[in-house]
Amino acid sequence: MTAYSVSVRHNFETAHRLPHLAGKCVNLHGHSWWMEAKVSAPALHAGAVVEFGALKARVREWIDTHLDHGAMLGADDPLVDVLTEHKSKVYRFGAANPEGAEHLAEGLAHPTVEAVAELIARVVDDALRDLPSAPGARVAEVTVRETHVNSASWCQSERGSTP
Numbered sequence: 001m002t003a004y005s006v007s008v009r010h011n012f013e014t015a016h017r018l019p020h021l022a023g024k025c026v027n028l029h030g031h032s033w034w035m036e037a038k039v040s041a042p043a044l045h046a047g048a049v050v051e052f053g054a055l056k057a058r059v060r061e062w063i064d065t066h067l068d069h070g071a072m073l074g075a076d077d078p079l080v081d082v083l084t085e086h087k088s089k090v091y092r093f094g095a096a097n098p099e100g101a102e103h104l105a106e107g108l109a110h111p112t113v114e115a116v117a118e119l120i121a122r123v124v125d126d127a128l129r130d131l132p133s134a135p136g137a138r139v140a141e142v143t144v145r146e147t148h149v150n151s152a153s154w155c156q157s158e159r160g161s162t163p
Helices: 052-066 079-085 113-130
Strands: 004-016 029-041 070-074 090-093 138-145 151-155
Touching: 004 052, 029 052, 029 113, 052 113, 070 079, 079 090, 113 138, 113 151
Parallel strands: 004 070, 070 090
Antiparallel strands: 004 029, 029 138, 138 151
16 A cells, blocks of 8 residues: 655754652753654645645744743642742643643653653644645654653554544
């Protein structure tokens, strides 16, 4: 079966902490994150899977608005209230977020790199719903790097459903 795919990349600077895990990640710390999202389709629409510019703009705008130069925290993290009180940007995993982003974090309790990959898969999936794209276009894979040596991927083929 022939399939086509396109990928978009973006980077962002974001802090997170994982107090539910043992180790040094219980501390608030930041990373220079890199994401790559792959969209695939069995056929083309107007010669493309999806128009690069529109997809990149939507995904980058969402990341820059909600994640870049902020902190990703679990909804039950006590730092949420402190940082919010001091007008810091906070994206809450597993809870409602401002500006209509509530549903994207649903079911993702903590900002692990794996959860960030799934979150971005959901962002790309939302964008695909609104953009002209090939029939059957879907998010195939999202890989997120939190460091040069640590990454995680969300893969459609392994999940069998949309993000």
